[in-house]
Amino acid sequence: MALDVTVLGNDGEPLPGALVAYMGTAYTAEALPAEAVVDQRNRRFVPHISLVAPGAAVSFPNSDDTRHHVYSFSEGNAFEIKLYRSNDAPPVIFETPxxxxxxxxxxxxxxxxxxxxxxxxxxLADSDGLARLPWLPSGVPVTLTIWHPQLGESMAFQLKAQETTQGRVSLTLPVAWTDPQQVKSVSELESLLKRFSRDAK
Incomplete structure (x- = not known):
């Protein structure tokens, strides 16, 4: 049966983008997208987090009027798309889990x-913090892990048999959601410049 997991921050609010994974041995994995699009709008990546199958082709269109230079240094999936506009860049293939x-x-x-x-x-948890895991064993204890960019390392949660029988559970992480792509204000930039100038002396 499916298990609905609601992921909350330590402020009690939903934590979108949390990745919930089942760590047991008995399961049927759901097919994941072999293609995905990560757009660039208003100087943000949209969506912020994507979940794809190994070998997926991910496109990076640029919907902004300015150029972008997308890159990753992640081991096994490093790439670079130099300054470009619109849909000029070919898809990137991600092979390594x-x-x-x-x-x-x-x-x-x-x-x-x-x-x-x-x-x-x-x-992945949606805007309401809800992640649905299909085809998990029911009525037995299971172990889930949750990853989120603000969390750093994944956290493990042990669910009781009663919780998997009910088909839904709420789990709380020790972080609260903040806008990960917020543009710094002019005052923040000025503060950083002043600090840099002091450190350079």
Whole structure:
């Protein structure tokens, strides 16, 4: 049966983008997208986090009027798309399972993630913090792990048999959601410049 997992931050609010994974041995994994699109709009990556199958082709169209320079140094999936506009860039193939961290060499606030699945049931939490894991064993204890960019390392959660029988559970992480791609204000930039000037003396 499916298990609905609601992921909350330590402020009680939903934590979108959390990756929930089942760590047991008995499962049927759901087919994941072999193609995905990570757009660039208003100097942000959209969506912020994507979940794809190994070998997926991910396109990076640029819907902004300015150029972007997308890259990743993540092991096994490193790539670079130099300054470009519109849909000039060919798709990037991601073969190696794991988390791929994306950035833009021109705009430091832009950061996103492509999660290449490892074959186990995995699901991303939506804007309400809800992630649905299909075809998990019911009525037995299970172990889930949850990853989120603000968390750093994954956290493990042991679910009781009663919780898997009910088909839904809420789990809380020790972080609260913040806008990961917020552009720094002029005052923040001025403060950073002043600090840099002091350190340089």
């Amino acid at each position: 794991g988390v791929v961290t994306l950035g833009c060499n021109i705009h430091d606030n832009m950061k996103a993630y492509v999660v290449v699945a490892n074959g186990r049931p995995q699901a």
